[in-house]
Structure formats: C-alpha cells, structure tokens
Amino acid sequence: MFWKRQFPILITAFVAVVMIAAYFIPKPGIADTRDNLQVWFQIVVMFTMILGLLNLLFVSWHKARKGRKEDRFYNWVTIFSLLGTIVAGFFGINSPAFDFIFNNIYTPLSATIFSLLAFYVASASFRAFRAKSIMATILLITAFIVMLGRVPLGDWISGWAQGTSLGFLYLPNITNWIMEVMNMAGQRAVLMGAALGLIATGIKIILGIERSYLGGE
C-alpha cells in the first residue's frame, strides 16, 4: 500500500515544493535540483509518447482484426500510416520520404479537416444563432459588429465616420472597444477564477487530499 499510495504522494509533494521554492528562491542549490527535475520530466514525457504510440498500435491492431467489419479498413490505414511515418523518420527528418509524407499527405489532410469548420460554422449560424431572448439578442448584435469590424467590409461601411465627431460609429473602433474592454473584463474574470481553482487543486495534490491522479480506488 505504501508504494502504491503514500510513496507517489511523497514524490509529488517533494517535486511540487522544490519547483515552487525554486521560483521564489533563485539560489544555485535549489535551482540545480529544479533543473534536474525538469530534465527528468522531459524524459518521463518522452516515455509517455512511446506509451501512447504503442497503445495506438495495439488498439488499432486489435480493431483491425476483431473490430466491426466496416471499420477494419480504417484501422489498417492507421497502422500503415503510423509505421510508414516511423520508417520514413528513421531516414532523417529531412529525408525525401519524410518530406513527402509531411508536405503532401499530412499537411493538406490536416488543413482540410480544420477548414471544414467554416462550413459548419456557417450552417450553425443559420440554424442556431437566433434572437430568442434578450441575452441572445445582445450576443447576436455583438457578434454582428465584431464580424463586420474584423473584415475590410466594416471599414468600407463605416469609413465615413472616421475622423469626424461620429468616430465612435466607426466599426473597427467599436470592435476594438468590445475586444479590449467588454471581452477582456470577462476573460480576466474567467482567468482569475481558473487560476484560483488551480492553486486550490495544487495545494490539495501537494497535501495528498486530491488523489484521483493516482488512479485506482
């Protein structure tokens, strides 16, 4: 039980206290310990990547042989892509094979999938972006202004107001104001709330109160 529960908690508490202390006490002794821990962290993270890779390989292998018939093909694609990229990588990150995979397969596929978002946003804007309440209407009007203010169209529509006493009607100015005042106030509140939550969780982990990261019961 000690090795499974208390020992990992002691390691966690030790590492956390050293890292916090090193931030506030920049002295050689503690800084060296921090540097060593940072190197260890990078080594551990590297092994988690290998673990993830093996996990993907085994799960795909299992599904390719015993999974749903219609999905088996995609699992073989995953396995061959994974192994193909690894083999190409062994010839060097600048090898023609790796360059070909990265520039002609991975990059266009990745960019294409993300680009599909624009189509879904447009469809969702038509179906879901409705002024059903006062709050939704305020959100709608704000989105309107920001969307117009972020493209040259906003400048063309309201350009007449720039430099006049009605300059506050110039859409890029309104957009900047919304982003730098209204948005920022909200974001700051979210950030501070999250930071306080993070500190509380950190203290709970250091003291061994929060143990869910250890898994098990």
Add this chain to the structure above:
Amino acid sequence: MTFLEKLDRLDRRIIFLIIGIAVFVPLLFRVPIKVVQSPIVQDIYEGIQALPEGSTIMLSFDYDPSTLAELQPMAEAVVKHCIQKKHRMVFMGLWPQGPKLAQGIMDEMAPRYNLQYGVDYVNLGYKTGGIVVISSLGSSIADPFPTDMNGTPLRELPIFDNVKTLRDFAYVVSLSAGDPGIKHWVMIAKDRFKVPVGGGVTAVSAPAFYAYYNSGQLEGLMGGLRGAAEYETLIDTPGTASYGMNAQNWAHLMIILFIIIGNTTMLVLKRRKEKSRVR
C-alpha cells in the same frame, strides 16, 4: 409548405455550397487588401522594429498544419520583418510539427535573402515538455537542445556565441494554436526571465489573450488571418493573408446574411403561429 417554411428548413448542403463559392471565387482573383491596423498588432510590430539591428529573436512554432491557414501567414510576415531588420532568428517548436513548418518558410526565404544557416538563423527542432522546456531554456539553451534539428552541436553554430540562455534573446515570438503555447511563454519567458513576448494565435482563441496584453505581459498579438494581414500591411509586403482577407470578407458577409435570414424567418413564422392560435 410556404416559401418561408422552406427557407427555415434550408438544406445545409446549399449553405455549404454558398460558403464554398464565397471563399473560393475571391481567392481566384488575387487582390491584396490593406486593412486598418489595430493597436494590439501595431505593438508587436513596433516591439520588433525598435530592437537594434542584429538582435537575436526566438520564434516558437507552437502549431500544426491544421491551423496553417491562419498562423503560417503570420510566421512569414514576422520572418520577413526580422530579415528586413537584419535580426538573427532561432526557430523551435513546442509542437512536434512546428519546426518542420518553420523549415518550410526558411527553405524559401534563405536563398531569396541570402541567409546563412547557423549565422543568420537556426532551427532547434522540437522538444517534449511544454512549459518545462521554456523553463529549461532559462538555465541554458543547450539543456533542452544540445543540438539543432540536424544534429549539429550548438557550440558549432556562431549564432549561439553570445546567446546562452533565454535571457539573451531580445524578443520571443510564439505562434500558437493551443497548449503548450503563447500562454506558457508569457508565464516563463516574460514573467520569470523578463524577455518581451509577442505572437499570434487563431482568431477563435484571440479574445482569451487580451487580458495578458492589457496587463503588459504580452507585448502584442496577431489574431487570425486579420492579424496577419495587418502585419503584412505594416511591413508593406502583401502576402497570403492580405489576399485571403478578400475571401474572409465574403465569408463573413455570407454568415451575417445567414443569421439575418434565419432570424427573420423565425420571427415571421412565430408571429404567424401566434396569429393562427388567436383565431
């Protein structure tokens, strides 16, 4: 079914087609659009502009090809600006795919501007660990990166003669699509080591960083394609973003029209329903 009811249940494939045309057609006509500068982009430009010629700048490519359309034009614009100012550039990535994207830019720029690898620029590659890598750079660059991307030891690269730790960089530019990214550069490079940090993020994540900009932790920020287009306008070198703004213009216009049509049909149909209920 009336026309309005049909419109309310518009097939989404028609919406996809309209958006596709709105994006594709303007891209065929490569017309660069100059955009109005916002202070947040101007600040990052001025930060790099104000550095003495030959300063060493860290450019961290913390994104992958999925966000290439937004972040690569920013990277190209910042690199062009650094070349104009004769700054030396050190590339790295907290995301595995980042350094390869940086290499793509430099493969094109280096011969064009006669830049020498190891003297004018260097690519350190990728290292796992996110925020811990940045923290390690504060102790020594050679700690997380004993060699560059090609396996050359740092001591053999003249660019590192006077650059040993993160503190020796005049500026850090992080082009970030998430975690790890610009937030971590702010937390370590700016807050702990007092190195100015600026950068670029996708349009959808930009609002979250205004608080860092307002507090002075972030020198400046480019948000999405618009941010990149502003930077291109500032360095007077129209590129992908300036051409792309035309497409974005039309796409935004279409989305606004969709919202207007959606809400109008909803209101009219709702009123009709209420009237028929009263009768």
